Amino acid sequence: MAVSFCGRIASTQRNLLKIPKRHGYIVLLPEIGEESSEKNPLLKDDNLPEFNTITIEKCIAAIGKQTVEFEEKMKSLENVETKRDLDIFKDWLDPIEDTYLPLETTWGIAKTLYFGNQSLMPTKCYMGIHERATRAVASKYGSAPLFKACKEALDNKNIKLTHLQRRVLIKYVLEGTLNGLQLQDKEFDKYTGDLSYILSKNKEYKAKYESSTGAYSMTVHNKDVVRDFPEDFLRSIATDPKRPFLGPWKITLKPYILKPFMEHCPDRELRAAIWDADVTRCSIYQERSVQASVTLEELRGRRIEQAQRLGYKHYAEMSMETKMAGNLENLHNTLETLRNTALPVQEQEIASLTEFANERGFNDRLRVWDVAYWSRKQRRSMYNYDENEWRSYFPLPTVLSGLFEHIETLFNVKIVESKKADIWHKDVRFFDVFDLNGSSATPIANFYLDPYARGTEKYRKEQDSGWMSTIKSKSKVGDSTPLIALIFNFPPPVGDKPSLLSFKDVQVLFQKFGHALQHLLTTVEYSDIAGLSFVEWDAVFICDFFMENWLYEPFVLRSISEHYETKQPLPVETMEGIRKMRSHFAGYKLCKELYLSHMDLELHSSETFWVPMMKRLWPQYFALPLEKRDVHVCSFEAIWSGNWAAAYFSKVWSEMIAADLYTAFQEIEIDDKLRQKEMGARFRDTFLSLGGSYPAAEVFRKFRGRDPSPQALLDNLGLTSRAMKEAKKMQLGDR
Incomplete structure (x- = not known):
């Protein structure tokens, strides 16, 4: 992913950064036996992971050996800094990459097991491996001698560098700069003090957030409350998952429980209670031990100081160094353009929803905790949306077959299942990716697919979650081709009945395959800038949102669907419902993301206390008033303990760029297969191929021939046409 200054790594030595322990786990390394003398003891002779025999102990032993080797390699390379005629790639960067790749593979294997089989890789064990690897890799970008050498090579006009080499050096210099390596001794010590302090506050907040989240639960005994709950959701909240309809049912604040509960619960008081528990997490309404208001103020204050030491006005400005948006003025103008169209539509959506609810016996004003419930009912009414009925048309084998066919048509690659790989569970499948542009019979990449939910055995966060775990990156130095694992929580097959996906499941599948293709189809041969x-x-x-956009095309829907029993095609009215449903409550949803994005940026660019900031920003984005007990900033976990400080806007921005890219395909007639193929080839040659070898804005211009516009996203979500209709109504009313 991008270079990262969020959660920068603290240092006690100028030449080797040390990262403080963040979870308090002590990893005891078992003795590394003779079997670990190979480059990577977790791989078979064919260079694929030996999942059949991998254990926690083997992972810990391998990561221990490889991290020590990597750190020793960094130290030994730093000792040759005075060597004359130093070749920055041959003498430094190539050996670093060659030593790093086995470590990356072991780390990726551990992460795959963490997501895919927690009985093989429990959270505590994985976090130990993750932190040990993170600490070792920090030395890549925390080495002052390497930073200096890369900077000198970049500035030296006498050194002949390829474009890719120059881009690798730019990455090392930017990472080093954001790690404070250009600062003088005392300033550097202060800067690393900032980083250490920030990490400690991240850890402090995370502990409070997890305690506050874990402390709350509600038990539901009344069957009437759960009568409309989907069966797979009932199974996830039932005290006995084998008897999901009997109850009782336990409701917690975990995202994959909270969201569907708010959508399906008919009891308004229960919704209000859960909503209140959610938005008051870590606030003054909780016991003192989990209150986080002071912690987050200390955290944002120190982040701003950290940025100022590097010469930026504040942390949000520093964030722009690693963002396609480029600068805050451009970002704010774009977000404001989106808001100006989305907000009037949201006001109409709330009015329409109020009318819908009133017609069905609701006789109060809508509150925030009513929106998810009534909007689901309205969506079902407007588009004849029956989740169980729709599921019958999306059996996983059919969806996968259609997806693979679409990928082949667009990008001229073929995905073929193979039985040659070891797997960590019988449900896991393995695939080769072949390039149809070439004549080689050797796959250019591979991936594992672990599709089905397995209770607590698999990691789960959101209601509709999928994960991509990188095991190998493309590298010419390490003679390595891309290898990943895609892990989902789809309903498992039952007897002869295949796994039936909800439309949300299908969306997640397409998104994650878009994400995966950027790693699998890269042609860049330095792992630091590949994929x-x-x-x-x-x-x-x-690429996630780009692939999802295809789901609203009738010809794609036809290719990925058929009734699992009757083999009948997806009804035309259902396809039309799916297309129209995309715009349902789109104004409200977009405004919510824009609000959180704006709040995040302002928190990291202003010293204003967060309470008045929240009260000022809320009415700019929402038609419903801010509730008195709503203190959601305290539980904005993504920016306080996650990596998304001053970066929360990233998903909206990606969605906007994807919509603009997709319009290039919409401009071509559907039956013009030749031009569609040409456009697919151009997309592959840019966004799927170039990785980080060019700035994303330049890659966009290579594909589109111009700078991006927010208009395509507004059009895609149906907001432009609805805003125009609303404006015409108002004009007629004025007359």
Whole structure:
């Protein structure tokens, strides 16, 4: 992914950065036996992971050996800094990459097991491996001698560098700069003090957030409350998952429970209670031990100081160094353009929803905790949306077959299942990716697919979650081809009945395959800038949203669907419902993301206390008033303990860019297969191929021939046409 200054790594030595322990786990390294003398003891002779025999102990032993080797390699290379006629790639960067790749593979294997089989890789064990690897890799970008050498090589006009080499050096210099390596001794010590302090506050906040989240639960005994709940959701909240309809049912604040509960619960008082528990997490309404208002103020204050030491006005300005948006003025103007269209539509959406609810016996004004419930009912009424009925038309084998066919048509690559790889569970499948542009019978990349939910065995966060775990990156130095794992929580097959996907599941599948293709189809041969490496944070989800856009095309829907029993095609009215449903409550949803994005940027560019800031910004984005007990800033976990400080806008930006890219395909007639193929080839040659070897704005211009516009996103979501209709109504009313 992009270079990262969020959560920069603290240092006690100028030449080797040390990262403080963030979870308090002590990793005891077992003795590394003779079997670990190979470059990577977790790989078979064919260079694929030996998942059949991998254990926690083997992972810990391998990561221990490889991290020590990597750190020793960095130290030994730093000792040759005075060597004359130093070749920055041959003498430094190539050996670093060659030593790093086995470590990356072990780290990726551990992460895959963490997401895919927690009985094989529990959270505590994975976090130990993750932090040990993170600490070792920090030395790549925390080495002052390497930073100096890269900077000198970049500035030296006598050194002949390829474009890719220059881009690698730019990455090292930018990372080093954001790690404070250009600062003088005392200033450097202060800067690393900032980083250490920020990490400690991240950890402090995370502990408070997890405690506050874990402390709350509600038990539901009344069957009437859960009568409309989907079966797979009932199974996830039932005290006995084998008897999901009997109850009782336990409701918590975990995202994959909270969101569907708010959508399906008919009891308004219960919705209000859960909503209140959600938005008061870590606030003054909670016990003192989990209150986080002071912690987050200390955190944002020190982040701003940290940026100022590097010469930036504030942290939000520093954030722009690693963003496609480029600068805050451009970003704010773009977000404001989106808001100006989305807000009037949201006002109409709330009025329409109020009318809909009133017609069905609701006799109060809508409150925030009513929106998810009534909008789901309205969506079902307007588009004849029956989730269970729609599921019957999306059996996973059919969806995958249609997806693979679409990828082949667009990008001229073929995905073929193979039985040669070890797997960590019988449900896991393995695939080769072949380039149809070439004549080689050797796959250019591979991936694992682990599709089904397995209770607590698999990691889960959101209601509709999928994960991509990188195991190998493309590298000429390490003779390495891309290898990833895609892990989902789709309903498992039952008997002869295949896994039936909800439309949300299908969306997640397409998104994650878009993400995966950028890693699998890269042609860049330096792992530091291949695939998703060194792609700006706000560009890293572009291919996700680009692939999802195809789901609203009737010809794609036809190719990925058929009734699992009757084999009948998806009804035309259902396809039309899917297309129209995309715009349902789009104004409200977009405004919510824009509000959180604006709040995040202002928190990291202003010293104003967050409470008045929240009260000022809320009415600019929402038609419903801010509730008195709503203190959601305290539980804005993504920016306080996650990596998204001053970067929360990234998904909206990626979605906007993806919509603009997709319009290039919409401008071509559907039956013009030749031009569609040509456009697909151009997309592959730019966004899927170039990785971080060019800035994302330049890659966009290579594809589109101009700078991006927010208009395509507004059109895609149906907001432009609805805003125009609303404006005409108002004009007629004025007359």
